[in-house]
Structures are given as structure tokens and as C-alpha cells.
């Protein structure tokens with residue numbers, strides 16, 4: 001209940017007006033300047049080293065794919081990845097921010113401090129055999145990497161190992177921090193990482209995310225800020241036929257809330273997005289449901305608009321409780337600011353994208369891509385072969401925003417200069433959050449894309465380590481442009497805790513069967529080989 005009251009009270013508090021924190025302070029210690037020619041040598045050595053780690057990278061991508069763990073339940077994934085980092089000299093802080101699957105890996109000393117992150121959770125009911133261009137789950141109904149989050153942390157690990165070697169050889173000072181985007185699909189962790197101080201002294205954040213091309217941009221985006229809230233209604237049970245007048249249905253309240261919201265939708269800003277599921281709708285029809293819950297994602301362009309939207313939803317929840325003589329309380333399960341990426345860091349990264357170029361796709365890779373596109377009845381354009389142009393803008397006028405997905409990297413990006421490396425490791429024109437988005441994610445398409453992305457990441461980390469002007473310009477943009485008029489105020493408040501119970505029951509249901517599909521890199525050169533899948537497997541085109 002507390003949450004709802006707070007939400008209503010804060011309705012008119014605009015971002016930046018109340019108790020805004022100052023942005024993190026950048027340390028004065030400058031990185032070691034290195035001549036441009038020397039940096040070019042370092043970058044080419046790093047790229048060569050990443051190429052040499054191709055098999056290692058492929059094994060990590062396949063291993064994490066095979067774990068297929070949902071948000072807050074990434075136990076095998078985190079154990080495996082921290083094990084690799086630990087073997088390579090990183091110190092690991094586990095159970096970070098009170099989240100059992102969260103960790104922070106550190107190596108090196110002093111500034112610059114670079115925090116390198118990527119997500120690692122998967123999608124419900126997205127189980128899919130890799131390399132197969134039609135819906136063919138490994139386990140029907142089980143979770144799977146239907147977004148490709150199995151690839152990002154492996155990319156980061158390969159990149160930091162290449163950089164770490166050069167730092168040790170050439171005595172380049174600095175600290176590398178590797179961190180996981182736990183529970184990104186429910187925007188559940190990054191605001192808590194910020195609150196716990198993970199980014200406090202960090203000079204720059206490099207965040208990697210799977211894509212079907214290098215989609216590199218800086219500044220404002222069309223993506224939305226998000227709050228994820230569960231409303232729990234409580235009524236009174238009764239025999240639904242014998243004495244229904246004695247019951248007070250919590251499910252009625254949920255349904256009335258949803259109906260109310262769906263009518264109100266017409267009178268909301270066009271920029272808003274909202275959607276819900278009913279995780280608890282009662283037990284059986286002859287028992288009036290005494291408890292029922294509905295889980296909403298609310299999205300708006302910025303903090304102030306989202307707080308207003310949230311207050312409207314709270315009001316409708318109260319009204320539904322009032323109509324049904326039930327009570328309601330709410331819990332914040334996740335949140336995200338709309339991301340804003342850093343201009344100087346992004347420009348530096350894009351130069352490395354151009355130097356590395358697109359992966360070299362084989363005819364088999366293209367055949368899988370076209371086969372899947374045919375299956376989904378979208379244009380058969382195959383894989384991307386041309387790098388997208390760099391784009392960016394300081395501010396997109398609010399009227400031009402259409403709303404879209406969210407990522408809690410947004411919270412990080414408002415606390416420290418952040419660059420996002422979207423790398424080409426998947427097939428274009430897929431629906432997202434779907435089995436189809438997992439098809440390529442343990443095949444040569446993902447393996448090559450991650451190797452290419454790891455080169456870009458390693459080269460960009462070297463830029464940050466050795467070119468003081470990159471950090472200086474990054475912080476100038478961060479202070480004088482990005483946060484000039486907008487200061488970060490987190491959506492989470494003191495009473496909010498990470499929703500670490502989410503997905504536990506689903507993983508419990510499937511984990512024992514999923515274990516028999518874990519990748520065994522000691523026995524099989526690839527996950528495709530372990531599963532005995534011919535690459536690529538596409539439907540035969542019917543004779544016309």
C-alpha cells in the first residue's frame with residue numbers, strides 16, 4: 001500500500017526539481033597518453049588476440065545459450081562467467097546489491113576506471129534449437145535466449161582479456177570492471193547497482209548489446225522510461241455458487257482495473273506505452289478469488305511524464321478496489337530511465353567499428369537467415385553486410401517521440417558517460433522476445449558477430465585508457481549537455497528491494513530437464529555438434 005500512496009504524492013514532482021543528486025565526480029588522475037602510432041599497434045594486437053580467442057569465445061556464447069536462465073535466476077550463468085574471470089585474475093564481489101545472481105569483477109588499479117557491462121537473462125517460453133529456421137523448441141514451454149543475451153558478457157570477457165594482457169605488458173594503468181545486466185528483461189537490477197555505488201568512481205561505461213548490425217548512436221533516443229508495478233488485490237473467498245454474495249472477488253478488481261485502464265488509454269499521451277499480464281487470477285471457478293494480481297509495465301518518454309502516468313494507474317487501481325470492496329497494494333518490480341548515450345565515447349567507438357567492419361558471413365549463415373525470414377513471412381534480405389551510419393542528436397523534441405522498448409542501462413547512462421555497442425550477431429527483421437530471436441544465437445552468426453564486437457570493445461577500451469581527451473570530452477558532454485537541465489532521480493525509493501523472487505517458480509519447473517541440454521565443451525566442439533543439428537536446417541522450399 002505504501003507504494004501507491006507515495007506514487008500519488010509524487011505526481012507533480014518533476015525530474016531535476018527535487019533532491020537531485022549531482023553527477024558522479026570524475027577523478028583528476030589522467031590516463032597515460034600514448035602516441036597515435038603506438039595506439040594503432042596496440043589495437044591491432046588486441047584484434048589479433050581476440051581472433052586467437054575465437055574458440056574460447058564460441059564456447060562461452062554456446063555455454064550461456066544452453067543455460068537459458070530467466071532474470072534474477074542466472075545462477076549457472078553467473079557461476080560460469082565469474083569462474084572464467086576469476087581464473088583470469090579478476091577479483092569477484094558476489095551477491096552484489098543484495099541480488100544473489102549479481103556480481104562485480106575487477107582487475108587493475110587506479111584511473112581510468114572502465115565498467116564494461118552486458119545483459120545475461122533470457123525470455124520466457126523462447127526455448128529453441130539453434131541453427132533451425134523454424135519453431136522447434138529444445139523443451140516445449142521452457143525459457144530460452146529469445147533476445148540473444150547469451151552473447152554480450154562473453155563478448156566483454158574476450159575484450160577485457162585482450163586489453164588486460166596489453167595493460168600488463170605495457171604497464172598501462174587503469175581498472176577494468178566487468179558487470180552483468182541481471183534481470184534486464186524485467187528492468188530489475190541496474191538502478192540498484194547505481195544505488196549500491198557500482199559506478200561511483202567510474203570514468204566511462206561500455207555497454208554491449210546484441211543486434212543485427214552495428215547500430216551505433218549517441219544522445220537522446222526514442223526509447224522509453226519504464227516502471228514495472230504489480231498490484232495485489234485482496235478480497236474474501238466464498239462458495240461461488242452456494243453463497244456468492246458473501247464473496248469479494250479480487251479477480252473482479254483486477255478485471256475492472258484493466259477495463260478502466262483500457263478506456264483511459266484513449267486519453268493518454270501518444271508517447272505512452274503500457275501492457276499487463278495477470279500472474280494470479282485465482283485458483284478455481286467455484287472459489288471466489290480472495291487474492292489476485294496484475295503486473296503492469298508503464299512507459300513514457302521521461303521521469304516526469306512517467307510519474308504522472310503511474311499516478312493515473314494507481315488511481316484506477318484504487319477505484320477498482322473501491323468498486324469491489326477489496327483492498328489493493330502495489331510493489332515496484334523494476335524501473336528504467338530512457339537511455340542517453342555519450343557523444344565523445346560513441347564517436348571513438350564508431351571509428352573502431354569502421355576499422356573492424358562487418359563479420360564475414362558464409363553462404364550457410366545467409367541461408368539460415370533467409371530461411372528464417374521466409375518462415376516469418378518477412379522480406380528475405382539475409383544478414384546485414386553494410387555498417388549503419390553513426391547517428392545522434394542531443395535532444396529529440398518530445399512531440400517527435402513515439403515510444404518504444406526500454407533498457408535499464410538508462411539509469412547507468414544518467415550517472416556516468418556511457419556508450420552502447422550494438423553488434424551484428426543476429427538475423428534482421430525478427431519480432432523480438434520470441435523463439436526466432438534465439439535461432440542464430442548459438443551458431444556461427446553469433447560467434448562471428450561476438451568476435452567482431454569484442455574487437456571493437458577492446459579497441460574502444462584502449463582509447464579510453466590511453467587518450468585522456470576522450471574522457472575529458474565525455475565528461476564535458478555529460479555535464480554541459482546531457483545533464484545540464486535534467487538530473488537523475490531514481491524511480492526506486494528506500495523501501496524498494498530487488499524483486500529477486502521473480503521467475504524462481506518457472507526455473508524450478510524446467511531446470512532439471514534443461515540440465516540435460518547444458519553444453520559440454522569438453523566433449524563437443526560446438527553446441528550445434530552436441531545437439532546433432534545440421535547447419536543450417538531450413539524448410540525445403542515447396543516446388544511450384
Ligand SMILES: [Zn+2]
Pocket residue numbers: 119147149184209
Ligand atoms: Zn536486451
